[in-house]
Amino acid sequence: xxxxxxxxxxxxxxxxxxxxxxxxxxxxxxxxxxxxxxxxxxxxxxxxxxxxxxxxxxxxxxxxxxxxxxxxxxxxxxxxxxxxxxxxxxxxxxxxxxxxxxxxxxxxxxxxxxxxxxxxxxxxxxxxxxxxx
Numbered sequence: 528x529x530x531x532x533x534x535x536x537x538x539x540x541x542x543x544x545x546x547x548x549x550x551x552x553x554x555x556x557x558x559x560x561x562x563x564x565x566x567x568x569x570x571x572x573x574x575x576x577x578x579x580x581x582x583x584x585x586x587x588x589x590x591x592x593x594x595x596x597x598x599x600x601x602x603x604x605x606x607x608x609x610x611x612x613x614x615x616x617x618x619x620x621x622x623x624x625x626x627x628x629x630x631x632x633x634x635x636x637x638x639x640x641x642x643x644x645x646x647x648x649x650x651x652x653x654x655x656x657x658x659x660x
Contacts, residue, residue, distance in 0.1 A: 534570030538563045542578070555608070557601060560584045561591055594647035597640055605640050609633045 545559030560578065567574040579588050590596040613633060616626045 531570040534566045538566035538570060541566060557587055561588060564588045595643060596647050597643040599645045602640055
């Protein structure tokens, strides 16, 4: 089996996990789609173009690849998902270690997500003033 085939299999696995993550708040969609884009870039330019131009996921992937941006809506949804899952665990799970592990994962991931810009920064343009007198 060639490496490109391994990248394709892992890319499709990542897409599958990302799609499942649409319906399960425990599983994030965007990181799996970003991973799939990277894997497809290694294994198939055609599939990389497909996922980067996908109507649902393409814009987020391009924003991340081009500018390191996580849009405000995605940030809000991620934080809400963390809150819902941890709150549900506090109510329904007796073992507090589960909540501790969730917090140990959620806090640094939240810090990373919130530290990313929400919009692409425009390059500074310096205007040259010509002095004609």
